[in-house]
Amino acid sequence: MDEVRLQSPRVVLCAGIHCRRRGSGRIYHQLKRWVPQEAFMLLRAPCLRVCGQAPVLVLYPRGDWYGRMTQAGVQELLQGGSPDHCLIYRMGAASEKSPSNPLPKTPSDLH
Numbered sequence: 001m002d003e004v005r006l007q008s009p010r011v012v013l014c015a016g017i018h019c020r021r022r023g024s025g026r027i028y029h030q031l032k033r034w035v036p037q038e039a040f041m042l043l044r045a046p047c048l049r050v051c052g053q054a055p056v057l058v059l060y061p062r063g064d065w066y067g068r069m070t071q072a073g074v075q076e077l078l079q080g081g082s083p084d085h086c087l088i089y090r091m092g093a094a095s096e097k098s099p100s101n102p103l104p105k106t107p108s109d110l111h
């Protein structure tokens, strides 16, 4: 994989059983239908180990993890917004953790 490809935006959608039961398949097809393939790489991953937050979507390189993702949340994301009501973890945010930033230090803290 070349460097340019690694720098391009990637969406990793969990395809584990809990996420599939809670609609990750619909989200996948929504993303495939609405976004040109050259805009970002759409990847599916096995269980991301935060099943209680299903369906889970991770956006790179931003490093934002979204849980209980809805189609409306995906639409907001695609329009350049950040569906903060679905944000469950932000990479690099641990050092910023404060009462106003209650995000966990690591994704495994979401269990």
Ligand code: FES
Residues within 6 Å of the ligand: 014, 015, 016, 017, 018, 019, 020, 046, 047, 048, 049, 050, 051, 052, 054, 055, 056
């Ligand atoms: S099935 Fe998606 S996080 Fe486990």
